[in-house]
Amino acid sequence: MVKLRRLVYENNDNNTLIRNNPFIKARKLEIQLLYEELSYLIGSCFKDTAIDEHDLEDVGNWKRRLILATEEAEDTVDMFVSSAIIKNDFTDNDLQLTYQQMIDPTTGDNLLDCSLKGLKDVMDNLKSIREEIMSNNKGNFFQKFVKHDKMMVKKFAATGTSSSRNTAVNVSATQHEELTVGFDDDALLLIDRLTGYRKKLDIISILGMGGLGKTTLATKIFNDSLVKYHFDKRGWILVSQEYSKRDLLLQLLASIGKSFYEAVSESKLCEVLYQSLKKIRYFIVIDDIWSCKAWDDVVACFPDDNNGSRVLVTTRLADVALHASRGGFTHNLRHLNQDQSWELLCRKTFRGYECPESLTEIGKHIARRCQGLPLALVVIAGVLEKGEKRKDLWKKVGESVGSCIINDPKGCLDTLALSYDHLPSHLKKCFLYVGGFPEDCRIRVGGLIKLWMAEGFILDPAQRSMEEEGEYYVMDLIDRNLLIVADKSSNGEVKSCRLHHLLREVCLKKADEENFFKKVSMPTPNRNLDSDVVLNIVKQRRLFTEYEVLCEIYSHGFASHKRSVLCFHDSRLLAFYKITSWVPSFLLLKVLNLLNIPMFKFSNIRMLVHLRYLAVWICSHDTSLSKDNAWSLQTLIVKGTFQRVIYSPDNMVNLRHLWCDRIIVSIGFSVPTISNLQTISRLRLDYRTRFLLETFPGIKKLGCCISSSSTNHGLLSFAMLTHLQALNIDKYRQESLALANPIRFPETLKKLTLKGLCLPWSYMSTIQRLPKLEVLKLLDSSFKGHLWEPGETQFHQLKFLKLEKLDIHVWEASSINFPRLRKLVVTGCGRLMEIPLELGNIYTLEHIETDYSNPHVRDSVNRIQEAQREMGNCDIHVSFTRMQGRSNSS
Structure with missing residues (x-):
């Protein structure tokens, strides 16, 4: 719908491919009528009135039909745009020849004529849907779509949660012993908290993913003999996703031996419950709570008489646990080892x-x-x-x-699926998408967010960027215990996540039910797919697969309306004809990930004019990133064996992230500023690009390499980049550098990595004054000189410091210089006499890492740890790295 609106109502000044295209201009009125018809149908389905139970099936059928019609309209318009651009704008002979070969075998029409007929067919279909719905009950079906959704959710929730919940308190002694393996330490910790000295009412939360044993642990605690003895009354209620306040109050009363007729008002039930618990020491378990509101509905019934009463809450949701505990104790339940x-x-x-x-x-x-x-x-x-x-x-x-x-x-999987069913619609798509990644894969958060953006899953926020909104989505899924933190970055942010094997099964099952994506592998040993299998694959809009499957789809002659193709499996170096042959069958792609598949070049990919995310591995000499069809592209990732890539952003105005493992050389361009660009790596700065940094003022992450020419022309001022948060500066090739002017940094900088610059240690005073710097990595001769003496200046916010392969002999520093340091890494500094012993006095320091190459450094680290242990501080963790990333820890 967004793209239709842009085609109809926006001037598309930045996209010359559309603005000057005669085929698109000629059909603009048709596209406008289609957009208005579709907008009317979609808008009408959100009117809110009553719905009868017998109408549910009919309304569901209309809704499914409207969704299919919307997808068909989007596909048809995008196919028309693709064919119009290819026919009018591409001068490449090979591409034009490919276009001419794209003929409908049944009608003999070319791609453009087929798409024009498709526009008419879609319009006729939308009119037909409107007429049929309007003739049925005078259009009241329009007003029932939302109520249909609400009723289906309520109907599903009425079935309750896992059956194991109903008998949680009455587990026999034998079952109890078997089911609580691994919970002894957790139980002792919580029982100690429950029966401790605190007089005020204490709310304790047990937090964890579904199936982790929260209810089992709560049962073990509830039936513990000390707990039974310590409390005058114990009660247990089950909340679940759908509940009523009245039912909760009646459950609570029944659990403490009180019973009332349902006719009694809620306020009366609250009063009786409150008085029943007054002046006694009570222990209440509130199991499987899904919302803050559910807690708010019952919390007023728990008196606080300063007598050591306790309430224990179990939940899968971090925000509910924190809300209920009110700053109290939240116990994160771990997976079993x-x-x-x-x-x-x-x-x-x-x-x-x-x-x-x-x-x-x-x-x-x-x-x-x-x-x-x-x-x-x-x-x-x-x-x-x-x-x-x-x-x-x-x-x-x-x-x-x-x-x-x-x-x-x-119904084990159904128990786990409750967490999915509780998600808002936008998070359901994001969560299902993760299920397409390989099993046990560590998924980089930044890359995942870029994929979500390209798929259109991230709603455009008003107060923050889409990337920041995506980070919020990731943390929401983590807080709901649906994603697991796999790695954290040097400043403590979540770097990668993973999906539990069984939650992945939930994703695969739901994705299959909702036709959300398809995972396909080539069969062995013949490595061929029959036409029926291929036809089923073609119907899927998202495909996680191997490269050979794409060639199979093309070889069977199917035209695919696929929107996303992600190939995570490694493939051999493929022949050129295979690399490009399948492209015409996938003209509507928005996401294409071929990063594990080496290719000679990607010229035919220019035909994919709707791409928002492209990741490729190119095995060739210099490669140009000047894609004249890339107006939709948001993320471009390129790796390969080439020497450099040439980047010209004239037709990449929506590009937000550009990453390359080789040198990026920018050529002249006409765009005054590139307001969307947020990430670029490894950009070469030299005298030809002296004004380049001024063209992307909104950039947040910059990786660049510098040469002697860039230092002589005073290009190393990054101060104008007032949104820059992460900066990585490397030396270009093996050139020797002599900086004519000091490097200037913006005060917004949070991460700084320097490599090969051979700076004097006097430059460090500039870095020390950066007010927001959290991560500093000094690598491979970034500084030169035997002595680093930071004086009394502080790194106010520095949490992570890494020194690697530096020619330094003496480092004089104290805890005053690094008041917030959490982790220190010193490796490959073969001449360093010691790590300053006073650094052990930094109260925030948690981890020191070094290698075996320097015995002086190793001994000083051991002395730091020993001295701290003698003073009762056992929190500093020390690790010694070996070759191939192995380490010994203490």
């Missing part, structure tokens, strides 16, 4: 007997496949317990853990 997982699997499978030695190895593999989730281990143990204890059968179970979970008759 490998030993605990194996212990639980054995207990449930063998019921007290030992596991045969022949099954131990494969059994531990099965336990690892459950990734520390108790619910999964219990389900798999049930499968193993009922089957024969044979190694070959267990091996099959180990290869199909996900299938076993999906087929669990108790």
Whole structure:
């Protein structure tokens, strides 16, 4: 819809391909009528009136039809735009020849004529839908779409949550012992908090993903003999996603031995509950709470008589846990480790007997496949317990853990899927998308957000950028325990995340049900797909696959309306004819990731005029990024074996992120400023590009390499980049540098990496004064000189400092210089006499990392740790790195 509106109502001054295209101009009125018809249909479905139960199926059918019609309209218009641009603007003979070969085999029409007929067909279809709906109940169906959604959600929620919740308090002693493997430390910690000295009412939250054992742990605590003895009354209620305040109050009263008729008012129930708990020491468990409102509905019923009463909350949502605890204690429940997982699997499978030695190895593999989730281990143990204890059968179970979970008759996967069902619609798309990545993959947050942007999942926010909004989405999914933090960056931000194996199964199942994406691998050993399989693939709008599948789609002659293709699997170097042959079958792509597939060049990709995200691996000499069809492109990622790439942004005005692992050389261009560009790496700065930095004032991350010419012309002033947060400066090739002027940095800088510049240590005074600097990496002769003496100047916000391959002998520093330092890394500094011992007195310091190359540095690190331990500080972690990234820690 956004693209239709732009075609109709905006001048497209920045896009000469559309502005000057005679074919698009001639059809602008038709596109306007189509846009208005579609807008009317979509807008009308959001009127809010009552809906009868018997209308649900009809309304659902109309809604599905309207969604399909919207997708068809978008595809048809985009295909028309593609064909019009290719026919009118591309002068490349190979591209024109390819275009001329794109003929409908049934009608003999070319691509442009086909798309023109498609515009008419779409319009006729929309009119037909309007007429049919208007003739049915005088158009009241328009007013029922939203109510249909609300009723379906309510209907689903009425089925409740996992059946295991209903008997949580009445677990027998035998079951209780088996189900709580790995929870002993958690239980002791929480019981100590519950029965401790605090007199005020204390609210404690247990937070964790579905199936992690929150209710099981709460049950263990609830039935503990000390807890029973300590509290005068205990109560337990189950909340779940859909609830009523009245039901909660009645449940609470019943759990403490009080019963009332439902006819009693809510205010009366509150009063009775409050008085029943008054002046006694009580313990209430509120299990499976999904909203802050649910907590607010009951919290007023809990009196605080300064007698040590407690309320324990279990939830999957971090914001609910924090809201309920009111600054109190939140316990994040961890996944079981490998030993605990194996212990639980054995207990449930063998019921007290030992596991045969022949099954131990494969059994531990099965336990690892459950990734520390108790619910999964219990389900798999049930499968193993009922089957024969044979190694070959267990091996099959180990290869199909996900299938076993999906087929669990108790609905294990449905329990996990409740978290998905509770998501708002925009987060559902984002979460499902993660399921397309390879299993156990560490997904870089920045790259994931760029993909979400290209797919249109991130709503355009008013107060922040789309990237910042995407970061909010990621943290929301983490706080809901749907994504797991895999790595953090040097300043503590989430760098990468991963998806639990079973939640990935939820994604795959939901994606299949909703036709959201398709994962396809080439079959072995013949490596061919039959036409029926290919036809099914063609119908999917998003495809996670191997490169050979794209060639198969083309070889079967299918024209695909696919919007996204992501190939994560490594492929061999492919012949040129295969590289470009499939492109005409995918003209509507918005996302194309071929980063693991080496190619000679990507000329035919120029035909993909709707691309927003492009990641490619080019094996050739110098490559030009001057794509004359790239007006939609937001993210461009290029890696390869070439010497350099040539970048001209005249027709890349919407580009936000440009990353390359080789040198980027910019040539002259006419655009005065590039307001959207936020990331560029590795840009060469020299005398020919002395005014280049002024053209992208909004840039936030910049990687650049400098030469002697750039230093002589005073190009190293970055002060005008007032939004810059991360800067990486490297030396170009092996040139020797002599800076004529000092480097000037903006005060907004948070991360700074310097490499190969051979700066005198006196330059450090400029860096020390940066007020927001959190990360500083000094690499490979970035500074030259035997002595670094920072004086009394502070790095006010510095959290991470790395010194690598520096020719430094003496480093004189104290805790005053680095008041907020958390991590220090010193590697490859072979002449450094010691790390200053006073750095151990930095109260925020958590980790020191070094290598084995310098015994003086290693000894000083050990002395720092020993001195701190003698003073009772055992929080400083020390690690010694080895070759290939291995480390020993203490």
